[in-house]
Structures are given as C-alpha cells and as structure tokens.
Amino acid sequence: MRRLAKILMLAAVCAAVVSLYAAEDKRARRQRERLENLSEKLSRRMATPDPQAVQGFLHAQAGLLLERARQSTHEAYVLDRLCRAVEELLEASEEVFDSRKPEGKHDRDERRETAEELQRHYFRVQQADYFARLSGLKEAPTYVVHARSLYQQARSAYDAGLYKKAQHLGDAADGLVDALENLAQAAVRTPDPPVLK
C-alpha cells in the first residue's frame, strides 16, 4: 500500500514536470511563430514596389527591432512590446503604401470623420516626444520627425479633399507613435516622473 502511494506520487511529479516542459515549449513555440510571422510580414512589405523613404526607414527599424526581439525571448514582456512595435511599424508602412491608392468615392460623413481622426492623431503625435525620450532608442528622434511629417502630409491631404489619403497617412503617423510607445514600455519598467515642457 505504501509502495503504491510512493509510485503514484512519483508519477504525479513526473506528470507535473512534463506538463511544465510542455507549457514552456508551447510558449516558446508561440514566440517563434510570432517572430516568424513578423519576419514574413516584413519580407512581404519590403517586397512592395517603389517604396518611399519613410517606408525604407520603417522597414529598417522593423528589421532591427525584430532582431532585438529574437534576442529577448527570455523576457516575455519585452519581447511582447518589441513585437507589437514591429507590428505597428509594418502597419504604418502598409498605410503609407495604401495612401498612394486612388481616392475613390467619399461617403457623406467622410470629411467629418477624417477631421475627428486627424484630431486624435494630432494629440497622439504630440506624445511622440515623451515616448521617444523614454524609449532610449538612438533613432527615436527620427521616429518623431517622420510621425510629424506624416501628420502634416495627412493634414495637407485633408485640406486638398483627399480624405482617404489623409486617413491612411494619419494612421501611419499614429502607428509610428504607437511603436514608440511600445518601445518606451519595453525600455522603462519603472519610469521617472516626466518633465513638462
């Protein structure tokens, strides 16, 4: 009876260890899959014809961040933030690409909706400096420059009545700030109080 109990206990421990290993394997596999997906996505985006300068920057940064993410597999939180940053950069690149598509017909409320979106993007771009400062990234100021530039282009497009283009460019600017925010979250675990300017 006692022997049976010992055997059962040993079996339970083995099962727990096996399940732990299995969970770890599952998480690692998911991370790998996520990184591979992002890598494929980046490759696809880089393959798009006639890329703009900003897209070149976005792709380059996405590549660098992806590489950083591959080296951070032991820090799930950091890896998650870096992956999100890469996703944002690739989405921004896609928005820039889409902004070159023909404008098409406008809905009745398109103008108003675009204005509201741009208002949100404006506030978002205003935060770029703060996140750039926290991110500690060498290229962060260039992120800010591109975010502002994209917003200005969006605003010009809006003024010209190109609302879809304005929406795409605004989303691209927003994506850059999102990427910076994720990078700031990855870099600062316990941030210092910010200083208003």
Place this chain on the structure above:
Amino acid sequence: MRLSSLPANLRVQVAVMAVGTLSVAALVAVLIRDVAGRTEDVLLGEARAQALTACRELRRQFEERQRYGDETLEALPPDAREVSLRGLAETVLRAYEGMEGGFVLSGEVVAHVRPPQQAAAVAQNVEAERSLVREAAERAPPVGESSVQSESTPYGLVVVAITRLDSGQSSAWTLKRLAGLQTLAARRKLGLSALTLLAVLGAAGTVSIWISLRRGLARLKQGLRRMEARMDYRLPAVGGDFSGIALAVNQMADRRAVLETELRRKDRLAALGKLVAGVAHEIRNPLNSMRLTLELLGRKVTRGSASASDVSAAQQEIDRLDAILARLLHFGLAVPFDPQLQALEPLFNRAVGMVREQARQKSVSLVVEAARECRVHADASQLEQVLINLLLNAVEASPPGGVVKLSAHNLERGCRIQVQDNGTGIAKHAREHVFDAFFTTRAGGSGLGLAVSREIIDRHGGDLSFTSSPQGTTFEVMLPSEVSNRAS
C-alpha cells in the same frame, strides 16, 4: 499746544480736517481690501476653472485612447500602463501652466505628472497630496459629472478637480497649487497697514503744519499791530519760516526809523530857516518903523517941537518886538511835557474864562458843549493854550453878535474837540498856509498861534485840522486816549 487752547473756529477746522483725512484713509483701506479680496476670488476662480477644464480633457483623452487604441489600458501590465498614461497626462497638462494631474485606478494614484521645477518643499508633500486626491476620488460625482474643491494645506491653497471615468471605478484628476495666494494676501495686508499708518501720519503732519502756520501768522499780526502803535517795538522771534519774515520786517523798521530821524532833522533845519526868515521879516518892520519915528523925533528935537507922544510910538514898536520874541521863545524852546489823565470840562471853563472879555467887547456869544465823561491824556496848561488860541481866533473871525461854539465828543479811541465860528471863513488862498509860522491875515497878529497849537497837538499824538466855508470855520482837535510815543 493743547487743542482746547485753540480758537473755536480753529478747533472746528482741525476737527473737520481730521475727520476728512481719517475718512479718506478708511475709504482707501476699504477699497484696497475690496480689490485684494476680488483679486483673490478671481485667482481662485481661474484656478478652479483651469483645473476643471484640464481634468475633463484628461478624461476625454483617456476615453479616446480606450476607444481607438489597439489595446485597452486596463489590459496592459501596470508598468506599461503607467508609461502610456503618463504620456497622455503629460501631453494634456503641458497646456496648463503649473497644473499637475493623473488618474486614480482601483484606488491608486497613477501617472502622476508634476510641473517642472517644483519647489522642494512642495515635492515633499506629494504623499499628502495623493491622499487628498484619493479622498476626492472616493467622493467623486457620478460618471459624466466633475467636481472641484479647494483645500487649505500647510504649503498653501490647493485646488483639486476630479471626474469619474466611463468605467465608474477610476477617475481623472488635476491639482493646482495657489501657494502664492496666501503670501500675496499677507503682503497686501501689510501694505494696507503701512498705507493706513502713512495716511494717519500724513494727516497729523498736515494738521501740525497748519497749526504752526496759524500760530506764526497770529504772532506776526499781533506784532505788526504793536509796531504800528509803538515805532520802537520790534517783532519777537517766531518759529519756522516766519522767523525770516519777522527779521526782514524788523530790519525794515530799523531802516525806516533811521530815515525818519534823518528826515526829521532835515525838516527841523528847513523849519529853522523858514523861522529865521520870518523872524527877520517881522523884526525888520518894527525896526523900520522905529527908525522912521526916531528920524522924525530927531528933526522935531532940532526944531524944538518934540513931544512925549512922539516917543510912545517907538515904545509901542519896541513892545511889539518884545511880544514877537516872547512868542518865538515859547515856540522854539523845549517846553516840559507832562501828560496826565484830564477831564475836559474844567479845561474848557478856564479857557473860556480867559477869552470872555474879548468876546464881550465884540458882542460874541460863547457856547460850551463839553461831554462830562470826556477824558484825555494831556498836558493841561498846553492844551489850555491851544483852546485859548482857537477861541481867540474864532472870536476875532466872528462878526458882532456872532456865536462861538466849543464842544467835545467821546470817540472809540479818544476825544474830538471842535471850535466853531460863524464868520466869513478863511480865504481859499490862505488855507494852505494857516499852520505856517508867522502867517496871519490879522493886522497886529503874530502868525504863531496856530503853528504853536499844531505843535502842541502833535506832541500829544493827536491831530489839528479845520474846515472852512463862507458860513464859518470849524477847527477840530483829535486827541487819543493814550499819549503815543511821538510826544517824547
């Protein structure tokens, strides 16, 4: 100087000035206090409005982020959420100077953004502030509403605005310190006190200066009055700016005294020259007459027809010369002057008695109207001589059956004596020479009576004048109650 010792009108003016000044000071104080109070209210009101606006903007941006963001803020790990919320709060509060704020999530203050260069003393109170914010969050109004409250803390007044987020569990908050407001109020109170003190001191100074001026002026006025009565009097030392005026007036009086002495000496010399010329003229006439009489007597003696009557004419001329010289001596000599308080009535009686015989010979009536109460300071014998001279002249000027009236009236500061006749008056061309020595319109007159009389009246500090018309002449003697310094 005691207030009670001031004249009544001065006291009233001082009281009016004091009340007026205090009223103005009080008015200024009330106005300043009112303005200060309003300023504080305005500052507080502005801070409350600003805090409320910033708080609402925080909520709006938070909700926008929740609505349009890729991931909800609650789902983020705490550190990542802190970064995002700080980024949001920092961007919103950048537009509001001196404003701090953040969020309260699950009862904890997060993303607390503070203004740069915050005073160290204030920064030390962050925990106290956060507990203030937590309390405010517990009392926060329902979703969609905002509230703002002011709290007095050891480091100044604090305005806290709070608004519940859509989740209902969390809140956005802003806080504004008004540390300077209490300091400002204290400074204003100090300034107000100093201003009030200055106003009171200024008023007191004004009153003091005004009283000093009044006193100085009063003393100067009094001194000038005395100087007018006594030429040797000099103004006493008066304090303040009036000392210069008093000194100048005294110097002017000294110079005038010197000039008057000089003028008097010159007048005396001129009068002497005139006297000598008059005497020479007066003496020459009887001398000529005596020479002619003696020549005639010599011829008569040669012929043996001389008589005693021829000598008497020369003797008469010699008597005339003697009389002239006697009067001249009286006019020129310094006669002792002894003024005393005199009643006029006995003097009038004696003078009238002396001229009664001459009046009777000319059938002229003498009428006396002397006020019994008339009393003057005068030398009795000299004033009697003046009266006799005037009465004799009046009797001479009156026609037979005429009336000479002697009267006296009391005045405020002396007495007026009048001698009135109903003769034909003094010829116009003679009026300006009436008081000249040796001027006479009567045969046998010496022309010294009125000159001597005027000299005597001058010595008494009085005045001798006349009015004349074809209906008669009136001589008027004004005598002061007190003999002035001129007598000496």
